Amino acid sequence: MPDSRNLSHKAAIVGAAETDTVGVLPDRSVLQLHAESAFNALADAGLTLDDIDGVATAGVSPAQLTEYLGIMPKWIDGTAVGGGSFLIHVGHAVAAIAAGYCDTVLITHGESGRSRVGAGGFGGARQSMSGQFEAPYGVAGPPSMFSVPIARHMKVYGTTEEQLAAVSVATRQWAQQNPRAMMRDPITIEDVLSSRMIAWPLHLLNCCLVTDGGGALIVVSEERANDFPKKPVWVLGRGESSQHTNISQMWDFTEWTAAAKITGPEAFRMAGLDQSAIQHAMFYDAFSHTPIYALEALGFVGPGEGGPWFAEMNSAPGGKLPMNTNGGGLSYTHTGMYGMFAIQESVRQLRGEAPAQLDNVEVSMVHAPGGMFSATSTLILGNQ
Amino acid sequence: MVGQQRMQKPLPQATPETQEFWDGLKRHELRMQHCNTCDRGYFYPRPFCPYPGCHSRDVEWRTASGKGTLHSYVIAHRGHPAFEPPYVIAVVALEEGGKMMTNITGLDDPTPEKLPVDAPLEIVYQDVDDEVTLPLWKAGVGSPQIAAAT
Numbered sequence: 001m002p003d004s005r006n007l008s009h010k011a012a013i014v015g016a017a018e019t020d021t022v023g024v025l026p027d028r029s030v031l032q033l034h035a036e037s038a039f040n041a042l043a044d045a046g047l048t049l050d051d052i053d054g055v056a057t058a059g060v061s062p063a064q065l066t067e068y069l070g071i072m073p074k075w076i077d078g079t080a081v082g083g084g085s086f087l088i089h090v091g092h093a094v095a096a097i098a099a100g101y102c103d104t105v106l107i108t109h110g111e112s113g114r115s116r117v118g119a120g121g122f123g124g125a126r127q128s129m130s131g132q133f134e135a136p137y138g139v140a141g142p143p144s145m146f147s148v149p150i151a152r153h154m155k156v157y158g159t160t161e162e163q164l165a166a167v168s169v170a171t172r173q174w175a176q177q178n179p180r181a182m183m184r185d186p187i188t189i190e191d192v193l194s195s196r197m198i199a200w201p202l203h204l205l206n207c208c209l210v211t212d213g214g215g216a217l218i219v220v221s222e223e224r225a226n227d228f229p230k231k232p233v234w235v236l237g238r239g240e241s242s243q244h245t246n247i248s249q250m251w252d253f254t255e256w257t258a259a260a261k262i263t264g265p266e267a268f269r270m271a272g273l274d275q276s277a278i279q280h281a282m283f284y285d286a287f288s289h290t291p292i293y294a295l296e297a298l299g300f301v302g303p304g305e306g307g308p309w310f311a312e313m314n315s316a317p318g319g320k321l322p323m324n325t326n327g328g329g330l331s332y333t334h335t336g337m338y339g340m341f342a343i344q345e346s347v348r349q350l351r352g353e354a355p356a357q358l359d360n361v362e363v364s365m366v367h368a369p370g371g372m373f374s375a376t377s378t379l380i381l382g383n384q
Numbered sequence: 385m386v387g388q389q390r391m392q393k394p395l396p397q398a399t400p401e402t403q404e405f406w407d408g409l410k411r412h413e414l415r416m417q418h419c420n421t422c423d424r425g426y427f428y429p430r431p432f433c434p435y436p437g438c439h440s441r442d443v444e445w446r447t448a449s450g451k452g453t454l455h456s457y458v459i460a461h462r463g464h465p466a467f468e469p470p471y472v473i474a475v476v477a478l479e480e481g482g483k484m485m486t487n488i489t490g491l492d493d494p495t496p497e498k499l500p501v502d503a504p505l506e507i508v509y510q511d512v513d514d515e516v517t518l519p520l521w522k523a524g525v526g527s528p529q530i531a532a533a534t
Contacts, residue, residue, distance in 0.1 A: 125397075126394070126395065126396060126397035127397045127398075127399050129428060131394070131396060131397065132396035132397070132398070132399070132402055132406075132428070133396070133428050133484070133485060134485045135394040135396070136393065136394055136395060136396050136518055137473050137485050137486055137487045137518075138393070138460060138463050138464040138466070138467035138471060138473060138487065139463075139464070139473055139485075140460065140462070140463040140464040140465075140467075143462070144458055144460045144463050144464075144473055147458045148456055148457065148458055148473065148475055148485075149456050150456070150458075151456045151457055151458070151496075151501055152455060152456035152501055154501075155456075155500075155501035155502065196461070196462075197459075197461040197462075197470075198460075198461060198462050199458040199459065199460045199461065199462070199463070199473075200458055200459035200461070200470075200496060201458070201496070202458070246485070247475075247485075248475045248483050248484065248485035249428075249483065253455065253456050253475075
């Protein structure tokens with residue numbers, strides 16, 4: 001009987017890089033950002049495009065990407081469920097490599113989220129379920145959709161706007177240590193609460209940035225993992241799920257159910273680890289509440305305890321669980337599908353290459369939504 | 385808006401499995417589906433029960449009460465260009481079961497204090513044009529907080 005535990009530590013990330021710069025890049029198209037990421041990750045691993053025989057991407061199709069890059073892989077994965085797609089690609093790559101479908105997988109992300117160069121439009125058709133049941137009420141992108149469950153979390157658990165603001169403040173403290181971060185000036189709780197209201201309870205500083213950029217990863221088998229210039233970063237555990245696409249259809253507005261019931265337990269089970277082993281976390285922060293929901297669902301605290309935990313600055317420099325140490329989507333960069341950047345920072349921390357490098361990190365967790373808590377993905381990475 | 389036309393609001397277009405819902409709204413009836421196996425109502429319409437552990441195809445259309453509660457919401461200050469901010473994007477927990485996104489109507493200057501989560505709501509049929517009636521919601525009986533604010 002196949003068991004995912006047998007795939008723990010069987011594949012490793014041996015190449016990882018972002019685009020040369022991130023932020024505002026009106027001179028690069030979406031596909032250019034994919035390619036620049038790919039070339040940088042290949043250089044990081046000492047490989048060329050001709051070594052690649054497996055490709056996974058989201059935002060553009062594998063067909064668009066392979067045409068642009070001029071390669072013909074023997075395994076492709078176009079799973080595209082939003083920002084967490086790249087975490088899912090890593091999990092799929094582990095299985096594909098174990099199955100012998102391919103040996104060297106390239107996973108790419110590129111997005112002109114801010115400049116919209118060569119990017120498509122946002123929104124669905126009038127006959128889609130979102131066109132029928134959400135668009136007529138004036139939802140206008142993630143700030144007015146992803147945020148809809150928060151008021152219920154506040155009512156049920158007493159979560160406050162100050163606690164939401166603490167997430168932004170802690171994350172900014174990490175960004176101050178990252179020269180590539182777009183927003184590096186220190187901020188206070190009061191700054192967050194007095195910033196422009198976007199969609200109550202979210203103020204401007206509770207919302208992620210909108211930027212351009214990309215990143216790519218190279219994944220290979222355990223047998224080859226030590227043949228590359230950089231120390232391998234092992235895939236120890238993974239989990240994936242999806243539960244809805246329209247935020248009104250989220251199963252439980254106070255709980256990230258797919259993370260609590262499926263992706264967290266499965267990632268921990270595969271890795272043979274529990275919460276106490278996690279020394280560093282990248283919990284996708286599209287908005288201030290996203291990491292609160294993640295922390296609770298993944299069992300680091302009990303239901304409703306996330307807000308107070310962040311208010312105690314446990315995620316900040318010097319805190320119990322250093323989180324979003326690149327400055328996160330809130331202050332570093334957020335192209336639209338930020339998950340790739342969350343993985344990149346875990347890899348940097350595990351390699352000892354991060355701008356805000358932690359001491360002695362051996363196990364890191366990456367966790368992301370796709371869409372508005374719609375799809376869910378979890379990775380546990382390690383360097384031992 | 386003088387001298388400037390506001391962008392049109394996005395309007396729904398029915399599909400086969402949702403036609404009865406949209407047709408019902410034009411008659412000012414809230415038509416919803418009910419699962420005869422697990423005896424629960426659900427939303428949005430589809431020809432089977434969406435609840436985990438059931439997924440029965442034995443479902444029927446019923447006319448719902450038009451009552452529900454304010455499950456959660458945001459007050460959009462920067463939103464869709466066709467909407468005048470601030471406006472409330474809410475999710476109603478329907479009395480019969482299921483959740484529906486909507487706007488809360490009849491409330492000037494919405495604030496969190498005027499919109500307690502779990503407050504009772506009732507449906508308001510907004511005839512947009514000959515083709516579309518939208519299900520908006522307002523403070524229901526027994527909702528003193530919202531009622532006092534309107």
